[in-house]
Amino acid sequence: MNINKRKKVYEALKRHSFEITMDLEEQIRNSKLPMIKDTLHIIHESEIHYIIKYHFKMILVAFYFEKATFFLEYQLWLYRVYFFKEVNLDFFIFLNRLFEEVCKKYILKKDCLEIESLSNELENEHENLKKEASYKRYILEDTQAEDFAKNLIIGNNHYITDFFNKKVSNINEFLEIYNTTISNAMKYVGFKWEANEISVAKEHIATNTLEEVILSIIENLKESEDKDKHIFLTAAPHEYHGLAIKIAALVYRKLGYKVTSLGTSMPTKEIKKAIMEFKPDYIIFSATLKASLIDIALIIDEIKKDKKIFPQNLVIGIAGAAFENIINPSKLFKTDFYLNKLEEI
Ligand code: B12
Structure with missing residues (x-):
C-alpha cells in the first residue's frame, strides 16, 4: 500500500474527527439492531463514547504509523476486556463496518478504500482474536x-x-x-x-x-555523586499513568541527576516553554497507552523543528509500555534513545 496515501487518510480522518465520532455515536445509540441493543444493555452509555473515541484514535495511529498491527493489538485488548463483560464480540466488527460507512459521508471515496482494507484485516483476524481473548487469562507464576x-x-x-x-x-x-x-x-x-x-x-x-x-x-537510600546533568520527565499529554515517571524521578535523583518532573497532562506548548526556561540536558517522554503514540511523535517533531528551544542540544528519549512490541522505537520516533529499564540511562 502506498505510504503517502496512508498519511493522506490520516489527515482526512483527523480533519473530520468530530463529525465522524458524533455521527457514529448517534447511529449506535439509535440502532434498532438486536445485537446493538443487547450490547447497550451491558455497556453503559458513557462507555460507548469512550469505545468510539479510542476506536477512532487507534485507527488514526494505524494510519499515522502505517501499521495495521497497532490497531489489531488494540482490538485484542478490547476483545479481552469485553469478553469478560460477556459482550457479543461481533459487535466490534459491526462497529468497524459502521465506522467505514460513516467515513464515506465525510472523506473521499479513494481514501475510504484504505479504511475498508483495515476493516477487512480485522474481519480476517476476528475469529482468531476472539479465541485468543477467551483463553488468554493472566496467570502469575510469581x-x-x-x-x-x-x-x-x-x-x-x-x-x-x-x-x-x-x-x-x-x-x-x-x-x-x-x-x-x-x-x-x-x-x-x-x-x-x-x-x-x-x-x-x-x-x-x-x-x-x-x-x-x-x-x-x-x-532513605544512599545518594550517588552529583552528575551535573538535568533530566526532564513528562508523561504523554492525555495520560493519567504517572507512577512510572514519579519513580524514575526519585531514582534518578538518587543516582545524582538533577530531575524535573512535569508530571501528567502537560500540553505541548507548556512543555516547550518549560524547556526554554530550564534548558535541561535530557527530556524523556513516558507513554503507557498505544493511543498516545501520535501525541508523542507530534511533540518530538515540534521540539525538533523549533530551533529556538533546541540550542543546548537537548537529548530526547522515550520510555513506557506503549513502545513495547515496537522494533527499534527510537528509529520510529526519531529520538536519541529508548529506555526499557530505569538503569539504562
Ligand atoms: C495504575 C494503572 C492506572 C491508574 C494510573 C494512576 C497513576 N497515577 O499512574 C489509573 C486508574 C488512573 C489508570 C487509568 C487508565 N488505565 Co491504566 N493501568 C494501571 C496499571 C494497573 C499499572 C500501571 C503502573 O503504574 N505500573 C507501574 C509502573 C511503575 O510501570 P509502567 O507504567 O508499566 O512502566 C514501566 C515501563 O513501561 C517503564 N517506564 C514507563 N515510563 C518510564 C519512564 C522512564 C524514564 C523509564 C526509565 C521507564 C519508564 O518503566 C516501568 C517498569 O518497567 C496498568 C497495568 C499494567 N500492565 O501496567 C493499567 C493499564 C496500563 N491501564 C490501562 C487502561 C486501559 C487504562 C484506562 C484507559 C482505563 C482504566 N483502567 O480506567 C485509563 C486511562 C486513562 C488515561 N487517559 O490515561 C491498560 C492499557 C491497555 C492498553 N494496552 O492500552 C492497562 C495495561 C490495564 C489492562 N491490563 O488493561 N490506570
Whole structure:
C-alpha cells in the first residue's frame, strides 16, 4: 500500500474527527439492531463514547504509523476486556463496518478504500482474536508478586513497607525488585481490572499505596555523586499513568541527576516553554497507552523543528509500555534513545 496515501487518510480522518465520532455515536445509540441493543444493555452509555473515541484514535495511529498491527493489538485488548463483560464480540466488527460507512459521508471515496482494507484485516483476524481473548487469562507464576499485588489492592501499607524494608537496602536492590516484583504486581492489578474483578478505585488504591511507600523507601537510600546533568520527565499529554515517571524521578535523583518532573497532562506548548526556561540536558517522554503514540511523535517533531528551544542540544528519549512490541522505537520516533529499564540511562 502506498505510504503517502496512508498519511493522506490520516489527515482526512483527523480533519473530520468530530463529525465522524458524533455521527457514529448517534447511529449506535439509535440502532434498532438486536445485537446493538443487547450490547447497550451491558455497556453503559458513557462507555460507548469512550469505545468510539479510542476506536477512532487507534485507527488514526494505524494510519499515522502505517501499521495495521497497532490497531489489531488494540482490538485484542478490547476483545479481552469485553469478553469478560460477556459482550457479543461481533459487535466490534459491526462497529468497524459502521465506522467505514460513516467515513464515506465525510472523506473521499479513494481514501475510504484504505479504511475498508483495515476493516477487512480485522474481519480476517476476528475469529482468531476472539479465541485468543477467551483463553488468554493472566496467570502469575510469581507468588511473591501476587501477594504483593493483593496487599496493594487492599491498601496494606504495613505489608508493603515491611516487604521493602526486608529486601531493599541500596538502589541496586531496589531496581531488582522494581523490574520483577513491582512490575509483575502492577501487571497483575491491570489484568484483574481487565477481567472485571477489581474496580478502577482499587487500581487507584494500589497505585497510591505503592507510591506512598516507595517515596519514603527511596528517600532513605544512599545518594550517588552529583552528575551535573538535568533530566526532564513528562508523561504523554492525555495520560493519567504517572507512577512510572514519579519513580524514575526519585531514582534518578538518587543516582545524582538533577530531575524535573512535569508530571501528567502537560500540553505541548507548556512543555516547550518549560524547556526554554530550564534548558535541561535530557527530556524523556513516558507513554503507557498505544493511543498516545501520535501525541508523542507530534511533540518530538515540534521540539525538533523549533530551533529556538533546541540550542543546548537537548537529548530526547522515550520510555513506557506503549513502545513495547515496537522494533527499534527510537528509529520510529526519531529520538536519541529508548529506555526499557530505569538503569539504562
Ligand atoms: C495504575 C494503572 C492506572 C491508574 C494510573 C494512576 C497513576 N497515577 O499512574 C489509573 C486508574 C488512573 C489508570 C487509568 C487508565 N488505565 Co491504566 N493501568 C494501571 C496499571 C494497573 C499499572 C500501571 C503502573 O503504574 N505500573 C507501574 C509502573 C511503575 O510501570 P509502567 O507504567 O508499566 O512502566 C514501566 C515501563 O513501561 C517503564 N517506564 C514507563 N515510563 C518510564 C519512564 C522512564 C524514564 C523509564 C526509565 C521507564 C519508564 O518503566 C516501568 C517498569 O518497567 C496498568 C497495568 C499494567 N500492565 O501496567 C493499567 C493499564 C496500563 N491501564 C490501562 C487502561 C486501559 C487504562 C484506562 C484507559 C482505563 C482504566 N483502567 O480506567 C485509563 C486511562 C486513562 C488515561 N487517559 O490515561 C491498560 C492499557 C491497555 C492498553 N494496552 O492500552 C492497562 C495495561 C490495564 C489492562 N491490563 O488493561 N490506570
